[in-house]
Amino acid sequence: GENVEQHPSTLSVQEGDSAVIKCTYSDSASNYFPWYKQELGKRPQLIIDIRSNVGEKKDQRIAVTLNKTAKHFSLHITETQPEDSAVYFCAATDGYQKVTFGIGTKLQVIP
């Protein structure tokens, strides 16, 4: 089955700096890679996703990159703000059955 590893488990950045979270996956058949944000006490919500036919996708201050050869994908948050503080989960799936999540990264943005 699929195995997703996520690093780092915790990340502290100064407000305005960039944050990068990295994930690797094991199943070369995986072709859909969503990222979810979970604020304290709330439900996870999709913030961005990427499919295997695309190498990079941006949405305002958030971007995701995918390297299929190396089987890794990364989340980039620029100009971080205090409201970016949350736990971020990466995930991978081949689209047929289940989604496998990483263990999460707790991001703290220091004002």
Place this chain on the structure above:
Amino acid sequence: DGGITQSPKYLFRKEGQNVTLSCEQNLNHDAMYWYRQDPGQGLRLIYYSQIVNDFQKGDIAEGYSVSREKKESFPLTVTSAQKNPTAFYLCASSIQGAKETQYFGPGTRLLVL
């Protein structure tokens, strides 16, 4: 988000007791999922269902059971065989399957008395 609900918000289980967590969605989604969230372990899949009257075990199905008699509902039963049930349980749904956005419910926190 408002289209998928879970109840109760908190649930207490006594030794040897089975308890059932409710998950309802009005999004007309075919696929539904149950996850368990423990600190430092991310989201682990318990069961999932692609269509009504069909479901499959996830990675940690032991001690749990589900049913999918209606498209809108996917209840999870935590049986007495689950020896460490204390966790945060999240239900999710997606339009058709794993390649679509998952919409999560607000979660149920299960505690053992």
